[in-house]
Amino acid sequence: MGDLKSAIGKALVSGYQLTPEACAALGSLQDPEVVIQRLIDSLSSAPERPLFIGKADVERAAGSVTSYADPPPTATPSPRLGEAEREGSVGIISGGESGATSGKISDFKSYFNDRFLHLYNILRARGDMKDATTPSKVVHNGKWQKVKLIGMVASKRDFKDGAVSIELEDPDGSIKVSVKPTNDQLRKKAARLMLDEVVCITGGTKSTTSISADDIIWPEISFVPRTSCLAGTAYAVFTSDIHVGSKMFMKENFQSFIKWLRGEYGDEKSQSLASKVKYLVIAGDLVDGVGIYPSQEEELEIVDLYKQYESAAEYLAMVPEGIRIIIIPGNHDACRPTLPTPPMYRDYADPVYSLKNVTMLGDPAQVALDGVKVLITHGRSLDDTIPAIPGCDFRNPQRAMIELLKSRHIAPIYGEKTPLAPEPFDRLVIDPVPNIFHAGHVHVEGIAEYRGVLAINSGTWQAQTKFQMSMGIVPKTCVVPVVDLSTFKAMELSFN
Numbered sequence: 135m136g137d138l139k140s141a142i143g144k145a146l147v148s149g150y151q152l153t154p155e156a157c158a159a160l161g162s163l164q165d166p167e168v169v170i171q172r173l174i175d176s177l178s179s180a181p182e183r184p185l186f187i188g189k190a191d192v193e194r195a196a197g198s199v200t201s202y203a204d205p206p207p208t209a210t211p212s213p214r215l216g217e218a219e220r221e222g223s224v225g226i227i228s229g230g231e232s233g234a235t236s237g238k239i240s241d242f243k244s245y246f247n248d249r250f251l252h253l254y255n256i257l258r259a260r261g262d263m264k265d266a267t268t269p270s271k272v273v274h275n276g277k278w279q280k281v282k283l284i285g286m287v288a289s290k291r292d293f294k295d296g297a298v299s300i301e302l303e304d305p306d307g308s309i310k311v312s313v314k315p316t317n318d319q320l321r322k323k324a325a326r327l328m329l330d331e332v333v334c335i336t337g338g339t340k341s342t343t344s345i346s347a348d349d350i351i352w353p354e355i356s357f358v359p360r361t362s363c364l365a366g367t368a369y370a371v372f373t374s375d376i377h378v379g380s381k382m383f384m385k386e387n388f389q390s391f392i393k394w395l396r397g398e399y400g401d402e403k404s405q406s407l408a409s410k411v412k413y414l415v416i417a418g419d420l421v422d423g424v425g426i427y428p429s430q431e432e433e434l435e436i437v438d439l440y441k442q443y444e445s446a447a448e449y450l451a452m453v454p455e456g457i458r459i460i461i462i463p464g465n466h467d468a469c470r471p472t473l474p475t476p477p478m479y480r481d482y483a484d485p486v487y488s489l490k491n492v493t494m495l496g497d498p499a500q501v502a503l504d505g506v507k508v509l510i511t512h513g514r515s516l517d518d519t520i521p522a523i524p525g526c527d528f529r530n531p532q533r534a535m536i537e538l539l540k541s542r543h544i545a546p547i548y549g550e551k552t553p554l555a556p557e558p559f560d561r562l563v564i565d566p567v568p569n570i571f572h573a574g575h576v577h578v579e580g581i582a583e584y585r586g587v588l589a590i591n592s593g594t595w596q597a598q599t600k601f602q603m604s605m606g607i608v609p610k611t612c613v614v615p616v617v618d619l620s621t622f623k624a625m626e627l628s629f630n
Contacts (some may be wrong), residue, residue, distance in 0.1 A: 137165065137166050137167050138157075138160055138161050138166050140166075140167050141160055141166035141167045141169070141170040142157065142160070142170075144167065144170050144171060144174065145170055145174065145187060152187045153187070153188050153189065155188065155189035156187050156188050156189050156191065156192050158189070159189045159192040159193055159196075160192055163192075163196055169192065169195050169196045170192075170195075172195050173187065173191055173192065173195035176195065177191075224413070224458050224460060224493055224501055224502070224503060225501060225502030225503075225505075226493070226495065226499075226500075226501055226502075227500035227501060227502060227507070228498075228499060228500045228561070229477065229495035229496045229499045229500075241556040241557070241558070242556040244556070244558045245554075245556040245557060245558070245559075245560055246286070246330075246548075246560075247305050248558065248559045248560045249286075249332065249543070249560035249562075249563060250285075250286050250304060250305060250332055252560060252563045252565065253284075253331075253332035253353050253542060253543070253563060254268070254284050254332065256353045256542055256563075256565065257284050257332070257333075257334050257351070257353050258284070263282065263284070263334060263351075265282060266282035266283065266284050266334055267281070267282065267283060267284070268283060268284055268285055268304035268306075268307075269283050269285045269302050269303060269304050269307050269308050269309035270304050270305075270306035270307030270308075271304075272309065272339065272342045272345075273342070274341055274342045276340070277340065278338055278339070278340050279338065279339060279340075280336070280337070280338055281336065281337060281338070281339055281345055282334055282335075282336045283302060283309065283311075283334065283335050283336075283337075283345065284304075284332065284333070284334045285302035285303050285304050285308070285309070285332065285333070285335070286302070286303050286304070286330060286331070286332050287300060287301070287302060287327050287328065287329050287330060287331055287332075287333065288301040288302065288303045288308060288329070288330075289301040289329070290324070290327055290329065292325075293315075295315045296315030296316075296321060297312065297313060297314060297315045298312075298313035298321060298324040298325075299311070299312060299313075300312075300313070300324065300327065300335070300347075302333075302335055309339075309342070309343060309344060309345060310343060310344040310345075311335050311337070311344070311345055311347050312344060312345070312346050312347065313347050314346070317348075320347060320348065320349065320350065322524075323349075323350040324347075324350065325524050326350075326523055326524065326537075327350065328519070328522050328523065328541065328546045328547050329522075329546070329547050329548070330546050330547055330548045331352075331541045331543060331546040331547075332353065332543075333350055333351060333352055333353070334350075334351040335347050335349070335350050335351075336348055336349045336350075336351070337349075352540045352541060352542075353540070353541065353542035354539075354540050354542070355539050355540070355542065355564075355567045355584075355585055355587065356567070356585070357585045357586050358567055358568075358569060358585060358586035358587050359586060360569070360586060360621075360622055367410055367618065367619075367620050368410065368411075368412040368413070368503075368504050368618075368619045368620065369407065369410045369411045369412060369413075369616055369617065369618055369619065370411070370412065370413040370414075370415060370503055370506075370508070370570075370616070370617050370619055371395070371411055371413065371414045371415070371614055371615070371616050372415050372417070372570075372572050372590050372592045372614070372615045372616075372617070373391075373414070373415070373416055373417075373574075373592045373593075373595070373614055373615075374416055374417035374418055374419060374464065374512070374513075374572075374573075374574025374575070374592045374593070374594070375417075375418070375419040375464065375574045375575065375577055375592070375593070375594035375595065375596060376388065376416070376419065376420055376421075376446070376449075376594075376595045376596070377419055377421065377422040377466065377594070377595060377596035378420060378421045378422065378436070378442055378443075378445050378446040378449065379421050379422040379423070379434055379435060379436035379437075379439075379441075379442035379445065379446075380422035380433060380434060380435060380596055380599070381433050381434065381435045382433060382596045382597040382598070382599055383422065383435070383595060383596055384595050384596065384597055384611060384612055387595065387611070387612040387629045387630065388449065388595050388612075388629075389449075390629045391595075391612070391614060391629045392449060392452045392453060394408050394627070394629070395408055395411060395414070395453055395454060395457060396408075396452065396453075396454055397409055404627075407616070411457055411616070412456075412457060412458065412503075412504070412619075413457065413458050413459075413460065413503050414453060414457050414458070414459045414460070415459075415460045415503075415508065415510060415572060416459065416460065416461045416462070417462055417464070417510050417511065417512055417513065417572050417573055417574040417575075417592060418461075418462050418463050418464025418465070418466075418467060418497060418512035418513075418574055418575065419464030419465070419466040419467060419512070419574065419575070419594075420443075420446050420461060420463075420464070420467055420478075420483075420486070421439070421442035421443055421445075421446055421466060421467060421468075422434060422436075422442065422466055422596070423439065423442070423466035423467060423468070424437065424438075424439050424442075426465070426466050427599075427601045428601065429600070429601075430601075433599055433600065439468060439482055440482060443468075443482055443483045443484070443485050443486055444485045446485075446486060447485035447486045447488070447489060450486065450489055450492065451489060453491070455490060455491050456491075457491060458491055458493065459489070459491055459492045459493070460492075460493045460495060460499070460501060460510070461478075461486065461492060461493070461494050461495070462475075462477070462494075462495050462496060462497045462498075462499050462510050462511070462512060463475050463476075463477065463478045463496065463497055463512065464497075464512040464514075464574065464575065465512065465514055465575070467483070468481075468482035468483060469497075470555075471553055472553040472554060472555035473497060473498075473514065473515075473544070473545055473552060473553065473554050473555065473562060474496060474497060474498060474555065474557070474561045474562060475496050475497040475512075476496045477494040477495055477496050478494060495510070497510070497511050497512050498510060498511040498544055498561070498562065499511075500566075500568065503619060504619055505619075506569045506570065506619045507566065507567075507568040507569045507570070508568055508569065508570045508571075508572060509564065509568035509570070509571050509572065510572045510573075511544050511572075511573050512573065512574055512575050513531070513535075513573030513574050513575030513576060513591065514545070514551070514552045514575055515538070515544055515545035515546075515547070515552045516528075516531055516534050516535075516573065516575055516576050517550075517551040517552065517575075517576075518545070518547045518550040518551050518552050519534045519537060519538060519545075519546075519547070520534045520576075522547060523537050528576050528578060528607060529578060529608075530578075530580055531573070531576045531578055531580055531591040532580035532581060532582040532589045532590070532591050533580075533582065535571055535573055535582070535589040535591065536582060536584045536589050538564070538571075539564065539567075539571060539584055539585075539587060539589070542563060542564045542565065543562055543563055543564060544562040544563075544564060545562050567587065568587060569586075569587060569588070569622070570587070570588045570590060570617065571587055571588065571589045571590065572590045572591075572592065573590070573591050573592075574591060574592050574593070574594070576591065576607070577593060577594035577596065577602070577607060577609035577610065577611075578591060578593060578594075578608075578609065578610045579591060579592055579593030579594075579610045579613040579615065579626065580593075580610075581615055581624050581626070588617065588622060588624055590615050590617075590624070592614070592615055593609070593610045593611060593612075593613050593614075594609050594610070594611055595611060595612060596609065596611070597609065597611060611630065612628060612629040612630045613626050613627070613628050613629075613630070614626070614627045614628075614629065
C-alpha cells in the first residue's frame with residue numbers, strides 16, 4: 135500500500151489525476167512506482183499532455199516496463215482540463231476526484247503554494263499586470279517607488295479611525311499594506327477582502343517592509359461570450375437540497391416536479407417546456423443524512439441512511455431516461471466532509487448509482503452540457519463568504535457567488551466552517567471560467583448574471599427545520615431554475 139500511495143503522489147505532484155480504474159490497476163502491480171514513473175516520462179514527451187491517467191495508460195506502461203532505456207510507450211490520450219470526456223451528451227471536465235494527502239504541514243504548504251501560483255498566473259495574464267511582482271521581490275532603493283504586488287491576504291485589521299492594515303504574503307515573505315482612512319473608495323475595497331484570497335495591491339513604498347496602498351485588484355473573470363448548445367434547443371434544470379428522509383421533505387411538491395419532467399403536470403405550455411429538458415443537475419444534499427445537526431433524529435422520517443438513498447433512487451427512477459441526471463454530494467450526503475469532495479460513497483448510495491441515466495460526480499465538478507460549461511459546487515463556503523463580505527446576506531446567495539467569481543476561488547477562507555483538504559493542487563480555483571455557476575446549501579433560490587456568467591442558487595425541497603429557525607434561515611422552497619442552453623435565458627418554475 136505504501137508503494138501505491140507513493141505512486142499516486144508522484145502522479146499528483148507531476149500534474150496528473152488518476153481515474154479510480156487507474157488506481158485499481160496500479161494497486162495490482164508489484165512495483166507501481168516504477169510503472170508510474172515510466173508513464174510520467176512517456177507522457178512528458180507526448181504531443182498533448184493529458185490531465186487524467188486512465189486504466190489503459192497504466193496497463194500499457196506496465197506491459198512495457200523492463201528498463202528505463204526502453205522506447206517510451208504510446209499513451210492513450212486522456213481529457214485535459216477544458217476538454218470533455220464524453221458520457222452520453224455530458225462532457226465531464228472534472229469531477230472532484232480525491233488527491234493523496236496525509237495532513238502534514240508540508241501538505242498545507244504545497245496546497246497554499248499551488249493556490250498562490252495559480253492565481254498569481256491568472257493575475258499576471260492581465261495586460262495591466264505584466265509588471266507586477268510579489269512582496270518578497272520588492273527591491274529597496276531608498277527612494278519612493280510605485281509597486282504592484284500580488285500576494286495572499288494573511289491578515290486584515292481595522293482601526294477606529296477608519297484605517298486598515300493588511301499583511302500580504304507570498305511563499306517567501308510578506309509586507310505590510312496600509313490603507314488610509316481618508317480614501318473611502320479604497321476602504322470599501324479593503325472591507326471586501328477575504329482572508330487567504332490572492333489579490334494585487336498597488337501603491338507606493340520606500341522600503342521592503344510596508345507600502346501605502348492606492349488600489350486593490352482581484353483576479354476577476356473577463357466577460358464570457360455566450361456559447362450556444364451544439365445542436366437544437368435543450369434545457370437544463372438546476373436543483374439541490376432535496377433532503378429525502380426528513381420529515382420536512384416536501385414530497386408532494388417534489389412529486390409534482392417529477393410529474394412535470396414526465397410531461398404529466400402543468401398546462402400545455404409548461405408541458406412543452408418539459409419535453410425539451412435534457413439535463414437535471416442536483417448540487418448536493420440528495421438525502422437528509424443522519425447525525426448532521428443537533429437532535430436531527432427527531433426530524434427524520436427515515437432514520438436509516440441506506441433507506442434514505444433507496445427512497446431517493448425511487449424518486450429519481452421516475453425521471454424520464456432521456457434526461458441525464460448529474461449529482462454531486464452535499465454536507466448531508468454520505469461523503470468525505472472536506473473540499474474537494476469525491477463522489478458519494480457507493481456503499482450507501484448504490485441504488486442511485488444503479489440508475490442508468492445518473493452520473494455521480496464530486497464537489498466541485500465541471501461539466502459540458504451540449505457545449506455549455508457548468509461549474510457545480512454544493513456551496514458550503516457560502517457559510518464563510520456571506521458573513522465576510524459587506525452587502526452579502528443569506529437571502530441573496532447569488533450575490534456571494536458573484537464575489538467568488540471575482541476571487542476566482544470556490545472557498546477562499548481557510549479555518550472557518552468550510553473544511554478544506556490540503557491536496558498537492560488546489561482544485562477549488564475557478565479555472566476555466568464557466569458559463570453557468572451552480573450552487574445550493576443555503577436553501578434560498580436566486581439567479582444573477584455577471585460578465586456573461588449565470589450564477590444560480592437552486593433553493594430547497596425541505597421546509598424550515600427547528601435548527602434553521604434557530605439560525606434565522608428562511609428557506610425558499612420548491613422553486614426550480616430552468617435554463618435554455620441555446621439562449622442562456624433563465625426562468626423560475628414554482629411547485630409550491
